[in-house]
Amino acid sequence: MKKVFYLSAIIILSGFIFTACEKENEDLTKPTIVINEPHEGEAIEPGEELHFEADIADDTELSSYKIDVHNASDGHTHSEAAGILKSIAHEGDTEEFSYLETFTDAAGKKNHHIHQHIDIPENAEEGEYHLTIYVVDKTGNEAHVTRGFVIEHGE
Numbered sequence: 001m002k003k004v005f006y007l008s009a010i011i012i013l014s015g016f017i018f019t020a021c022e023k024e025n026e027d028l029t030k031p032t033i034v035i036n037e038p039h040e041g042e043a044i045e046p047g048e049e050l051h052f053e054a055d056i057a058d059d060t061e062l063s064s065y066k067i068d069v070h071n072a073s074d075g076h077t078h079s080e081a082a083g084i085l086k087s088i089a090h091e092g093d094t095e096e097f098s099y100l101e102t103f104t105d106a107a108g109k110k111n112h113h114i115h116q117h118i119d120i121p122e123n124a125e126e127g128e129y130h131l132t133i134y135v136v137d138k139t140g141n142e143a144h145v146t147r148g149f150v151i152e153h154g155e
């Protein structure tokens with residue numbers, strides 16, 4: 001009987017130690033991002049909607065994500081290290097379109113499907129644009145993916 005008690009105590013104790021160690025393990029895994037829409041190079045007309053669909057996931061917990069749409073006619077790129085943004089001068093009555101919004105509806109989840117419709121104004125300046133999505137997990141690990149598309153009037 002005593003033996004069983006000791007054995008149980010050891011099992012319970014080692015359970016505590018194991019749990020403590022687990023908590024000390026740092027979460028270094030970034031979230032994953034798959035953009036389904038728009039397709040690379042897709043053309044959207046001013047006055048229409050940009051249809052954005054993506055699946056994001058994390059091995060622990062997602063926290064928030066940010067959708068950043070901006071003009072890319074200067075040919076800039078987004079390296080994994082840092083995104084560079086440069087504003088571009090424009091003429092006439094069109095306006096360089098940009099969109100920046102942070103969402104928290106994925107907080108606490110491991111997987112989340114994003115489905116957004118972003119209005120492209122009638123006076124949006126035509127040209128190449130980027131849609132960059134930044135995803136942060138509970139620990140603060142960030143990942144981002146950029147998709148290029150074009151705003152232009154159809155023929």
Ligand SMILES: [Zn+2]
Nearest residue numbers: 072076078130
């Ligand atoms: Zn960009």
